[in-house]
Amino acid sequence: MFETLSEKLSGVFDKLRRRGALSENDVTEALREIRLALLDADVALEVVRDFTANIRERAIGAEVTKSVTPGQQMVKIVHDVLVESLGGEGAVSINLNAPAPIALLMVGLQGSGKTTTSGKIALRLKDKQRKKVLLASLDTQRPAAQLQLQQLAERAGVACLPIIMGQSPVEIARRAMETGRREVFDIVILDTAGRLAIDQVLMDEVKAIRDATRPIETLLVVDAMTGQDAVNTAREFNQQIGVTGIVLTRMDGDARGGAALSMRAITGAPIKLVGSGEKLDALEDFHPERVASRILGMGDIVSLVERAAETIDQAEAEKLAAKMAKGTFDLADYANQLKQIAKMGSLSGILGMLPGVGKLKARMGDANLDGAILKRQAAIISSMTPKERRTPDILKASRKKRIAAGSGTSVQEVNKLLKQFDDMSTMMKRMQKMGQKGLLRQGLGALMPKGIMPGASGRRLF
């Protein structure tokens, strides 16, 4: 029941892979599964219809007969249509092509994450594009909303329009733009109150704000967990105020994110940014091809590598690599490596990006396992003496008992760790023989301890 879209689709394609040629029946069967999977992923019904019709059109006919294997061809078609539907290759960034001060208007339902996103965008524009940003909260509805934005502005190190109680949102917007002009800001981000698309009074208010500030971007902020209602929200906001871009928040959750497909299809506006965490720097470009690959279970290797590059200490990594090459990799290095992996974030988050691990991830369960093993292994190693870490061979029953007691684990767990370390050392020796090429083929799975990722040794790579 809780299968992800990628798992369901891999199920369909597993069936297709086994067959010689792709008949109309095959396509129909696959499409039925694709339809269900998309609905389960919260893609809006009308969008699903167009999507499957599009795939049927392309799948039955010339494209298929030319294929190497029908299953592969089908995967490619679905992937291509997904990428297209999500906006084609490459990320679309925020449009800043206008005379300063540029107004960015943030709109959306209550609780979609507008205020937090405003803070994130401000930080990003300030840090990455060296812009002078002014944040202004027009939310006079929710208690303490203006204060929230002010605090976020402080954290982001950008200016915030001083709060004057009793002003209407339109008045605040005018004041923000005046301040922007007078104090020479590059960008003014206008954070509006959450509103329902069907609340005409509030929609008229946001129209008035738009007319008063002439924003170059009107960004609709949408929760990635949104269900079928995504269509209504997207359509109403787009028709009434005109949406130039979409920000998808909470993509770090485990929602299947079908809303992305719906939103894009209904508004035609590109998805520009993705919120991926609670911290202010957790804002990423939206890459349609990556998300499509992820949906299809092909993994999101690019994001993983990017994240790894950001978090892993380069010098540390080189030192480790040298040790591996020399064959002097010991338990202390292993503990170091565990720390690096832990820094990259939750284990299930990392696993989700690896190709073909979707099913494995489901088997592990989502919340419980996370990081616990890594932590425990680190604890075991911390309970060893430096000498033991260098030469684990000296570990016999009495030492193991002491280590187990010291780390609050059991002798079995200590043994398990040692066995894993042993396997790793063997693998490293093998890798040295295979050279660089071998490492690539084995994938990142080879770098992880076996016990954590049973069966993920690169066998199921696409």
Place this chain on the structure above:
Amino acid sequence: MALGAFFARLKEGLARSTQKITESINAIFKKRRLDDAALEELEDILVSADLGAAVAAHIIGNFRRTRFGKEVTDEEIRETLASEIAAILEPVAQPLVIERSHKPHVVLVVGVNGTGKTTTIGKLAQQYRESGLIPMLVAGDTFRAAAVEQLQIWGQRTQAEVITAPQNADAAGLAFDGLTRAQAAGADVLLIDTAGRLHNKATLMEELRKIMRVLKKKDPTAPHSVLLVLDATTGQNAIQQVKVFKEMVDVTGLIVTKLDGSARGGIVVALAEIFSIPIHAVGVGEQAGDLRPFDARDFARSLVGAA
């Protein structure tokens, strides 16, 4: 509030959500033979109300057995649909009962980010105050900027004491203090706000468990209720949310918010089927009076637009 007025209010809140579904049903079923195509369209309508493919198929399955091939009017369709859905919802429509003997009855409020936890607590506090109970609030969201201030404003509105701690303070310690203070002050209800968290973040979920453990040190029976606040616009991911929160902190009931929008909240039906978890109340607006008890028949009838 009189019963009639309440129905009117709920209906008004749900009116817009049901408008579309009603229109669709009208369009398809005005005296028409209930054949395969018609059933499929009906199933689609349920799916687009967020009931989920499985639940929709189940309900349509019942329809097929009893009505297939008959000439039906849309009134019939709605009545039958409503009673199908109500039958699923009735067992879970249970109000949240505050036990005065607990002194205080501890209510822990949890949920993902942005579902309306703080607002719901404000509304609950107001209702308890009006019914003569003494509420006390704990501003347990020590993470989000200005979350404490937001709850404090609700505290002023409801004359309820708000226990606070500095930003990024330990929420469990704060909850413990809150319970201690509430016991000393003789409060009837202690409403504990928590920071919104995605259910797949293990460390954050562990934090919630810690709050539970710490509360039990002070009162082994606490928390007496653990409420999961759910946004009605949420799609199928709500199932995963309820599953994980239930496993981790033993959620005792749901409150569904933002039903005044165009979202139809059909996911509630799926949740009732899968988890049989009590649904206590629905939020249909921003005012304190807009938090309403959950009524199965009413919700079902409103959902399908039955008169």
